[in-house]
Amino acid sequence: xxxxxxxxxxxxxxxxxxxxLSGLNLSIRDGEFVTLLGPSGCGKTTTLxxxxxxxTPDHGDVFFDGKRMNDLPAxxxxxxxxxxxxxxxxxxxxxxxxxxxxxxxxxxxxxxxKTVGEMLALVNLKGFEKRxxxxxxxxxxxxxxIARALANNPKVLLLDEPLAALDLKLRKDMQVExxxxxxxxxxxxxxxxxxxxxxxxxxxTVVVMDGGQIQQIGTPxxxxxxxxxxxxxxxxGESNILDGIMHEDxxxxxxxxxxxxLDAGFGPKEPVDVVIRPxxxxxxxxxxxxxxxxxxxxxxKGVHFETIVDFKGFKWMIQTTDYYEVxxxxxxxxxxxxxxxxxxxxxxxxxxxxxxxSEEFDELADPEADLxxxxxxxxxx
Amino acid sequence: MKTLSxxxxxxxxxxxxxxxxxxxxxxxxxxxxxxxxxxxxxRWYEELFCDKEILNALIVTLTVAVIATVAATVxxxxxxxxxxxxxGRLRRAMMAVNNIPMVNxxxxxxxxxxxxxxxxxxxxxxxxxxxxxxxxxxITFCIPYVVLQVMPKLRQMxxxxxxxxxxLGCRPVSAFFKVMLPEIMPGVVTGALMAFTMSLDDFxxxxxxxxxxxxxxxVTIYSMVKRRITPEINALSTLMFGAxxxxxxxxxxxxxxxxSKAQKA
Ligand SMILES: Nc1ncnc2c1ncn2[C@@H]1O[C@H](COP(=O)(O)OP(=O)(O)OP(=O)(O)O)[C@@H](O)[C@H]1O
Ligand SMILES: [Mg+2]
Numbered sequence: 225x226x227x228x229x230x231x232x233x234x235x236x237x238x239x240x241x242x243x244x245l246s247g248l249n250l251s252i253r254d255g256e257f258v259t260l261l262g263p264s265g266c267g268k269t270t271t272l273x274x275x276x277x278x279x280t281p282d283h284g285d286v287f288f289d290g291k292r293m294n295d296l297p298a299x300x301x302x303x304x305x306x307x308x309x310x311x312x313x314x315x316x317x318x319x320x321x322x323x324x325x326x327x328x329x330x331x332x333x334x335x336x337x338k339t340v341g342e343m344l345a346l347v348n349l350k351g352f353e354k355r356x357x358x359x360x361x362x363x364x365x366x367x368x369x370i371a372r373a374l375a376n377n378p379k380v381l382l383l384d385e386p387l388a389a390l391d392l393k394l395r396k397d398m399q400v401e402x403x404x405x406x407x408x409x410x411x412x413x414x415x416x417x418x419x420x421x422x423x424x425x426x427x428x429t430v431v432v433m434d435g436g437q438i439q440q441i442g443t444p445x446x447x448x449x450x451x452x453x454x455x456x457x458x459x460x461g462e463s464n465i466l467d468g469i470m471h472e473d474x475x476x477x478x479x480x481x482x483x484x485x486l487d488a489g490f491g492p493k494e495p496v497d498v499v500i501r502p503x504x505x506x507x508x509x510x511x512x513x514x515x516x517x518x519x520x521x522x523x524x525k526g527v528h529f530e531t532i533v534d535f536k537g538f539k540w541m542i543q544t545t546d547y548y549e550v551x552x553x554x555x556x557x558x559x560x561x562x563x564x565x566x567x568x569x570x571x572x573x574x575x576x577x578x579x580x581x582s583e584e585f586d587e588l589a590d591p592e593a594d595l596x597x598x599x600x601x602x603x604x605x
Numbered sequence: 606m607k608t609l610s611x612x613x614x615x616x617x618x619x620x621x622x623x624x625x626x627x628x629x630x631x632x633x634x635x636x637x638x639x640x641x642x643x644x645x646x647x648r649w650y651e652e653l654f655c656d657k658e659i660l661n662a663l664i665v666t667l668t669v670a671v672i673a674t675v676a677a678t679v680x681x682x683x684x685x686x687x688x689x690x691x692x693g694r695l696r697r698a699m700m701a702v703n704n705i706p707m708v709n710x711x712x713x714x715x716x717x718x719x720x721x722x723x724x725x726x727x728x729x730x731x732x733x734x735x736x737x738x739x740x741x742x743x744i745t746f747c748i749p750y751v752v753l754q755v756m757p758k759l760r761q762m763x764x765x766x767x768x769x770x771x772x773l774g775c776r777p778v779s780a781f782f783k784v785m786l787p788e789i790m791p792g793v794v795t796g797a798l799m800a801f802t803m804s805l806d807d808f809x810x811x812x813x814x815x816x817x818x819x820x821x822x823x824v825t826i827y828s829m830v831k832r833r834i835t836p837e838i839n840a841l842s843t844l845m846f847g848a849x850x851x852x853x854x855x856x857x858x859x860x861x862x863x864x865s866k867a868q869k870a
Contacts, residue, residue: 278768298771299780305772311765315787324783325773376773 228290229254229412230275230380235284237270244270245436248284252414252429254379257406259415261423262433263459268416269308271433272382275414276305288380304378306386310369312357318344318368319353325376343371346405363394370405380412387422399426420460424448432456453566457499458575464540465576468498468565476565479515479535483558487565497566499576502530502543504562513555519548532578539578625846632839639836649840659841662825665736669821670804673743678797680744681751686785688752689759700756703749711746715813718742722814734816742814743804750803751796758792758863791863798856806849 228251235248245267252258260268273279274286277298285292293301304325312321320327322340331339344350347367352360357368366386373381386402387395403426406413417423423430424444432439432447432455440452451457454465468478473488478498490496510516517535524530528543533554548554631639635646653659688699706714718738725732732738766788770780786793808823815824822845826838 276768276772278771298768299774299776303772305769307765307769309763309765311763311769313766313769313784313787314763315784324770328774328779372773 227254228252229256229288230414231285231287231290232271232274233285233287235271235274235281235286237267237274237279237281237283243436245274245281248436248438250431250438250441252380252412255410255412257403257413257415257426257428258431259417259423259427259429260431260433261417261420261459262439263418266433267436268418268433269384272305272384272414272416275380276303276382277301302378303380303382304373304376305382306369306373306384308384308386309389310365312365312368312372314356314358316357317353318349318355318357318360321357321368322371322375324372339375340371343375346374347371347401362389363398366390366398370402374405374409374411378411380414381406383413383415385416385418388417388419395422402426424460432459434459450564451499451566453569454497454499454571454573454575455569457497457564457566458571462502462541462543463576464500464502464578466498466500466538467573468496470494470496470565474560476563479538481514483514483563484560485563485565486560487563490565490567495568497568497572497576499564499566500540500558500562501564502541503528504559505540505542506557506559507531507542507544507546507548508555508557510553510555512557514558516553516555519550519552519554522548522550541578628839629843629846631836632843634836634839637836639834649836653837653840653844656837658825658829659822659837662820662822665739665819666805666821666823669736669740669743670801672740673747673804674797674801676744677747677800678751678793681748681796681800682755682789682793684748685752685755685759685789686781689756703752706746707749707753711807711809714746715742715810718745718810719813734814734818736819739811739815739819739821742810743807746807746810747800747803750799751793754796754799755789755792758789762788791859795856795859795863798852798859802849802852802856805845805852 230250230252232248232250235245236243237245248271250271260271262268270279274281277293277296277300280294286294288296288302313324316324319340322343323336326336326339340353341350344352347370349364349367349371352364352368357365360368366389369386383402387398390398399422402413415423415426424447427444429441430444430447431441434455440447440456442450447456447460451460451463457463457465466478468476470476470487470490471482471493473490474485476483476485476487476496476498507513515535517533517540519531520534520539521532522529525543528545529547531542531544531548533540533542533556542556630642632649633645633647634643635648636643684703688696688703691699719734722732722734722738726734732741762785766784767780770784771777775783806823807821808827811821811824812827815821820828822841826841829835829838
């Protein structure tokens, strides 16, 4: 578990003079489930393709098991990939798709038959051997792609948004299945997604990327509870991000009021970003609150209400199980453990104010929308 | 209204096919007459198959068509794969270069090739007009049709499929044969059939590039007609019409099959 299996050192890539990745350093341990998480276009696929051998970095080295493998062609690398849209071979049936890698390696008939059987059992596709891959549903095609990659007995499996095209229910089931497969086989998974929930629930380690750079590497808990900068705080879950000043260790000021907190190690009077998660905020009556504000909108989300509250012109999102109607005055209480302090970064001031918040943001994050966009792009070529 | 449009359609087809129908009928006429029917006979077909000149020309036409088709299909498919891998602007430019010979008047292509062959012959002694130059010219004008048919199949293909084969351990060449070629096969077959039809059909370019030692059917007929018109030519034309018709039907069937397969996928 502790052995380092893949290492990316100082990687830089540009396409047509446009830098796509820069100064990328990443170390992955054997047997780990690592997720690359970031918005569309941040370079996740490119990072994966560098490991797979389909993109040659302009600068930097790729190590596998301590050996440099920059010049090793894709077909010799001990990694296998599950591509963003499966890339099954439509002229072959399910059996032949799964057997493909072993046939290339000239394995014996019996061995191929045995392994294909095992793999199809692993992904719950027994009895589908003779089916053409185009007659399968999206979820079944996904399983064939997984079986095909695993049949090659890779040390590392690269998965590029493997569940993006599936509906929510199926996606949840497949998340659990993938995680189980990874655990039972003990293979290293490098998993790309732009769905933060997926990343948090499946990974041992999450790598948050934006603009071709790694913003933070850590366990899901670290990433959620201790975001490094405003980008990470905003991208992982919902966050209210405010300007603050660190007066001394464990004491921060924002909205003209000093609050005790759990962070230390900042300079005197250092300007900082303060993160407060919507679910950590307790609503009380106005006279009892540290701060008071007015409710400006309420949206029912099933488990909770998403309540937007105006504090002196700055709008916060608060998640509550109680309903507070629009126009009502409320107070809030902030405990030290609800307040997280971050150093100022290039992202300061860009996120964390819910003034312009609307339902449309949810639609933008919809994976279907991305797919439609892609097919439009293809037509334009 | 319906009957009117039917009559109209009928007239159009009559107009289009009347000359060929007359040709076919008179190829079976038991006389030299081109206007009076003297009864059914196959004698012109018999004479046709005894005519050395025509048989030679038939052999030239068929061998040129077969070799040119194979060569143009291989070259055209390789070109399409190469062009597909280029980035957008360069690919569009190459596609335009590919399309020009197809819209260019054949006579220009023919004369241009004649000049090129003559120029090379005079300066090096190679490429004397004959079977070789005829074959080369046919390969050349067939390539764009193959590229045109293969290109869309490459574009329809899942772009990661080739990489998936590499990923599973295939070397690049075997990845091409194992996963890419089966995918673009319908385009390759249609392209080959088109190339074959074009080669069988060609007259203008062949007239300039064949020289006197190796003439194909169309050029032979042309020179025969200049001397004397015999009903043998009717019989020959009927056979050629039949052959091209069958090929065109094959092309269409293979295109329709490819389309319905793509729709299912
Ligand atoms: N072959 C290429 N040629 C030119 N630009 C490219 C190429 N591949 C990727 N890019 C660019 O590099 C950037 C990063 O692309 P990449 O595919 O790695 O993003 P991503 O994080 O996987 O995004 P998504 O979530 O949409 O898949 C994008 O701006 C993209 O346009
Ligand atoms: Mg991607």
